[in-house]
Amino acid sequence: MAPPLIFLSVSPGERRVALRRGDVLEAAFVERPHRPEGLGDLHVARVTARAPAMGGVFLAMAGGETGFLPDSEGGKGRGEGDWLRVAVTRAAQGGKGPRLAARPAPEAVTGPLRLLSRGPETAIRLAAQHPEATLVTDHAATAARLRGVLGAARVQLSSTPAFDEALEEAFEELAGMAVALPGGGRLTLHPTPALLAIDIDAGALAGGRDATAHRALNAAALAEALRQIRLRHLAGAILVDMAGMAIARRRELLPGLAPLVAADPALKLIGLTGLGLIELQRRRVHTPLHEILGAPPSPLTRGLAALRRGVAEAARRPGARLTLTAAPAVLAALSEATGALDDFTDRAGALALRADPLCPPGQEHVHAE
Incomplete structure (x- = not known):
C-alpha cells in the first residue's frame, strides 16, 4: 500500500489540510488561526x-x-x-x-x-499519527517552520498549489450537505442540535433495480456515509435512513457494516431502530466542518475563499491594483478575522474593498482595476 501524503494549503486567514492515500481522501481539516479549535491547549x-x-x-x-x-x-x-x-x-x-x-x-x-x-496544529498532529507520510505545502514560511519540527526530509515546498483539482473539488463538496452517489443517488446530511440524520436516495434508477442490486446500492451508500461522517468530524447520535428496503432486509446489512464501523475507533454501531433506521454513535472530538464553514457557507467562508482566489489572481497579474467586491456581510466578517486581510496584503499587495449589497453568495471576487 502506498504511503499517505499530507497536503497543507495555506491561504490568508485559513489552513486546509488533507490526508490522501493514492486517490482516496482519508482526512480533511480546516483551520482558522484567528479562531483556533483549541484541541490539546x-x-x-x-x-x-x-x-x-x-x-x-x-x-x-x-x-x-x-x-x-x-x-x-x-x-x-x-x-x-x-x-x-x-x-x-x-x-x-x-x-x-x-x-x-x-x-x-x-x-x-x-x-x-x-x-x-497551544496544542499541535493539524499538520503536525497528522504527521505524528502517520510517521511514514510526507507533508507537501505551498507556503514557504510554513515549510521552513514545519521542517524545524518534522525534519527537512519530511516537508516538501511545492511551486504549485498544494491542492490539486481533485482536492479542491472534494473540499467544495465537504462545504455542502449533499453527496452524489454513483448511479444518480445521493446522501443528504441533516445535522440538528440533538442528532445527525442521513438520508440515502437511490436516485431515478432505483425502481428498475432487482432486490440484490438494491441491497448492494444501499451497502455502498452506507460505506460512503461512514466515510463522510469521518471526513466531516460528525459525532453524537446518528440515524441513517436507507433507500427503500423492508425492515427485515435492512437488518441483513448490519453484519457487513460492522467491520467498516470498527475501522473508526470513535464510532459505535448501536443497531436498527423500530422504524428501520441504522443507529450509530460517534465520540465528539473535533469541531464538525459544517460548524466551521457554515451550512450554507458563511460570509467568512465565502470571503476567505475569495482571498484564496485573489492570491492566485495576483500571481497571474503582478503589480496590478486589486479590489475585492463582496456583500457587506462578507467584508465585515473578513475585517473581524484578525490577520486575514493583512496576510493577503503581505502576500499579494494592497487590496481595496468594495461593498456590493447585490453580490450573490459565491460570486465574491478579487479583480484587477
Whole structure:
C-alpha cells in the first residue's frame, strides 16, 4: 500500500489540510488561526460551579470560554474557586464549550486565567499519527517552520498549489450537505442540535433495480456515509435512513457494516431502530466542518475563499491594483478575522474593498482595476 501524503494549503486567514492515500481522501481539516479549535491547549482555569447531574464541574477559561471537567477526568472533589491546570480534550461544538481533563502541575496553581500553551496544529498532529507520510505545502514560511519540527526530509515546498483539482473539488463538496452517489443517488446530511440524520436516495434508477442490486446500492451508500461522517468530524447520535428496503432486509446489512464501523475507533454501531433506521454513535472530538464553514457557507467562508482566489489572481497579474467586491456581510466578517486581510496584503499587495449589497453568495471576487 502506498504511503499517505499530507497536503497543507495555506491561504490568508485559513489552513486546509488533507490526508490522501493514492486517490482516496482519508482526512480533511480546516483551520482558522484567528479562531483556533483549541484541541490539546493547556490552560490555567478556575472552577465556577459544580454540576452534580452531569458528573463534573464548569471552569472559567482565558478568552471568556467555559469548559466542562468531568469527575472522571479530575473534576471529582473540586469546588467553586479551585484553580486547576487543564487540557482541552474535545473542541467546543454544538453551542457547548470545550471538554477538559486535569493535568498535573509542577507547583500549586493560582490565577489569573491564562493559556499556557497551544496544542499541535493539524499538520503536525497528522504527521505524528502517520510517521511514514510526507507533508507537501505551498507556503514557504510554513515549510521552513514545519521542517524545524518534522525534519527537512519530511516537508516538501511545492511551486504549485498544494491542492490539486481533485482536492479542491472534494473540499467544495465537504462545504455542502449533499453527496452524489454513483448511479444518480445521493446522501443528504441533516445535522440538528440533538442528532445527525442521513438520508440515502437511490436516485431515478432505483425502481428498475432487482432486490440484490438494491441491497448492494444501499451497502455502498452506507460505506460512503461512514466515510463522510469521518471526513466531516460528525459525532453524537446518528440515524441513517436507507433507500427503500423492508425492515427485515435492512437488518441483513448490519453484519457487513460492522467491520467498516470498527475501522473508526470513535464510532459505535448501536443497531436498527423500530422504524428501520441504522443507529450509530460517534465520540465528539473535533469541531464538525459544517460548524466551521457554515451550512450554507458563511460570509467568512465565502470571503476567505475569495482571498484564496485573489492570491492566485495576483500571481497571474503582478503589480496590478486589486479590489475585492463582496456583500457587506462578507467584508465585515473578513475585517473581524484578525490577520486575514493583512496576510493577503503581505502576500499579494494592497487590496481595496468594495461593498456590493447585490453580490450573490459565491460570486465574491478579487479583480484587477
